[in-house]
Amino acid sequence: MKKLALHWQIILGMVLGVMVGLLMTNFEGGKEIIQDWVKPFGRIFIKCLKMIAIPLILAALIKGVSDLRDISKLSKMGGRTIFIYITTTVIAVSIGLLLVNMVNPGKSITESTRTEMVENYSGDTQKYKDTAKKQKDSGPLQALEDIVPDNIFAAATSNRNMLQIIFFAIFFGIGLILIPEEKGKTVKDFFDGFNEVILKMVDIIMLAAPYGVFALLAAIIVESPSVDLFKALGWYAFTVVLGLLLMIFVYIIIVLVFTKKKPNFFINGISPAQLLAFSTSSSAATLPVTMERVTEHLGVEEEVSSFVLPIGATINMDGTSLYQAVAAVFIAQAFGMNLEFSTQLGIIATATLASIGSAAVPGAGMVMLVGVLGYAGIPEAGLALIFAVDRPLDMCRTVVNVTGDATVSMVVAKSVGKLGEPKIKNWDDEYEAVK
Numbered sequence: 001m002k003k004l005a006l007h008w009q010i011i012l013g014m015v016l017g018v019m020v021g022l023l024m025t026n027f028e029g030g031k032e033i034i035q036d037w038v039k040p041f042g043r044i045f046i047k048c049l050k051m052i053a054i055p056l057i058l059a060a061l062i063k064g065v066s067d068l069r070d071i072s073k074l075s076k077m078g079g080r081t082i083f084i085y086i087t088t089t090v091i092a093v094s095i096g097l098l099l100v101n102m103v104n105p106g107k108s109i110t111e112s113t114r115t116e117m118v119e120n121y122s123g124d125t126q127k128y129k130d131t132a133k134k135q136k137d138s139g140p141l142q143a144l145e146d147i148v149p150d151n152i153f154a155a156a157t158s159n160r161n162m163l164q165i166i167f168f169a170i171f172f173g174i175g176l177i178l179i180p181e182e183k184g185k186t187v188k189d190f191f192d193g194f195n196e197v198i199l200k201m202v203d204i205i206m207l208a209a210p211y212g213v214f215a216l217l218a219a220i221i222v223e224s225p226s227v228d229l230f231k232a233l234g235w236y237a238f239t240v241v242l243g244l245l246l247m248i249f250v251y252i253i254i255v256l257v258f259t260k261k262k263p264n265f266f267i268n269g270i271s272p273a274q275l276l277a278f279s280t281s282s283s284a285a286t287l288p289v290t291m292e293r294v295t296e297h298l299g300v301e302e303e304v305s306s307f308v309l310p311i312g313a314t315i316n317m318d319g320t321s322l323y324q325a326v327a328a329v330f331i332a333q334a335f336g337m338n339l340e341f342s343t344q345l346g347i348i349a350t351a352t353l354a355s356i357g358s359a360a361v362p363g364a365g366m367v368m369l370v371g372v373l374g375y376a377g378i379p380e381a382g383l384a385l386i387f388a389v390d391r392p393l394d395m396c397r398t399v400v401n402v403t404g405d406a407t408v409s410m411v412v413a414k415s416v417g418k419l420g421e422p423k424i425k426n427w428d429d430e431y432e433a434v435k
């Protein structure tokens with residue numbers, strides 16, 4: 001019998017996870033069984049992916065930058081990458097604002113529902129506000145200062161320091177370009193080989209993906225709050241999801257126009273990374289798979305993907321920025337506020353910056369939303385309104401974040417003549433090769 005392709009196995013894992021989760025919520029103690037006996041496998045799966053994130057960034061970026069062999073190529077590619085990342089983010093926020101002003105989801109919330117929600121989640125909201133306050137208390141250039149690590153080994157001990165690792169790796173790569181070739185050869189060969197090993201580890205971990213996502217989804221279902229609250233937030237969630245779908249459409253058009261690659265080719269190539277983004281809610285955890293898919297299946301040469309994607313995973317979050325714009329206006333509407341046009345323009349700028357500042361981990365977008373609310377003078381208590389549906393929306397926006405990174409890597413690759421034919425045409429060849 002022919003084996004099911006990996007993406008179908010992942011989808012099957014998700015569906016079964018949801019079904020088992022729903023089933024277990026009907027039994028007394030079912031939730032605990034899932035939490036104690038199923039959820040840990042999901043966490044182990046995510047940990048395996050996260051475990052290789054820092055070595056992957058280090059090896060891939062050092063290899064990528066040193067492969068360029070010339071600093072001017074690096075600055076050309078860097079400039080384009082940042083420019084296109086910011087452009088797609090601004091498009092995303094604008095779509096979000098347009099939709100939320102058309103659908104007006106906040107106007108359907110009644111006074112009593114609002115009070116109930118604010119009371120239900122006020123504790124959780126405080127946690128987010130505290131984290132956001134810490135970030136806000138620092139000066140305007142703090143973010144820039146934070147990019148530079150004072151100790152690379154200390155920085156490498158936390159996945160939150162990805163930008164610091166990226167900074168070090170690019171700097172190291174530049175150093176490697178500038179020394180005589182024969183002196184750098186051993187170092188370069190080492191990182192080339194190291195990179196290969198890490199990519200093989202990704203293949204191996206992906207074999208467990210269907211089981212991992214099964215466990216993650218079952219746990220999400222048993223832990224989700226009551227259905228009533230979800231209903232009240234239906235229109236808001238609908239607006240966010242509609243915006244995110246539009247964004248995927250925008251990517252497909254961008255890929256078609258700039259690289260002439262068909263929608264099918266693009267979606268087929270990137271879908272395992274999208275499914276994983278959905279299940280893990282973390283672009284950082286998905287990064288190893290995004291890299292592998294873009295390089296092996298979408299034809300982006302490694303020197304581009306290894307440069308563009310790690311940066312994208314940390315700073316390019318189109319889904320997050322779109323969600324922040326919709327959420328901010330939704331909360332304002334729910335509190336009966338009318339936002340001026342100029343304030344909404346300001347939301348484009350703040351949501352763009354906030355998404356750049358969001359860490360690539362679950363729930364980060366909500367922390368940074370506090371900044372957007374603060375800017376527009378919207379009550380922070382409103383965070384409690386959207387709390388109940390944040391996790392499912394986080395899953396969806398992470399899909400967009402990852403798809404956006406893949407899109408930009410293809411466009412940048414095309415613009416520097418590094419978009420070729422994919423190495424692997426058949427879905428599961430490489431995973432088969434592991435077995």
Ligand code: ASP
Nearest residue numbers: 282283320360361364365
């Ligand atoms: N979970 C998102 C990501 O990792 C960030 C967020 O919007 O919370 O891409």
